[in-house]
Amino acid sequence: MEVELAAKLESSRIQYQTQVEVHVATADFYFATEPRPTLVFIDGRPHLTTAQMIKDEELRTLLRKRGYKVVELRYSDYSDKKRDELYRQLLTDLGHE
Numbered sequence: 001m002e003v004e005l006a007a008k009l010e011s012s013r014i015q016y017q018t019q020v021e022v023h024v025a026t027a028d029f030y031f032a033t034e035p036r037p038t039l040v041f042i043d044g045r046p047h048l049t050t051a052q053m054i055k056d057e058e059l060r061t062l063l064r065k066r067g068y069k070v071v072e073l074r075y076s077d078y079s080d081k082k083r084d085e086l087y088r089q090l091l092t093d094l095g096h097e
Contacts, residue, residue, distance in 0.1 A: 001075060002028050002042050004083045023066060025059045031094060038069040045076060
């Protein structure tokens with residue numbers, strides 16, 4: 001899903017970085033937004049278990065406390081429709097729609 005979203009971002013000429021290590025986690029996408037950077041996490045099936053969701057929330061809460069805007073995009077199965085839905089959500093969270 002990350003590769004598909006990256007292709008859509010590139011076609012829209014939106015600048016980003018991928019797999020950026022920030023303190024306690026690695027963000028799938030990093031955007032140098034103002035007034036604070038945006039970290040995006042694309043959460044597929046491995047992240048949808050209760051234990052992993054609790055761990056993710058703890059880490060992401062810490063990132064929020066450190067001043068980052070955190071966006072979480074979840075999906076359980078890949079489809080073009082779901083990819084487009086996540087892309088629209090990402091654009092909205094970035095203030096591009």
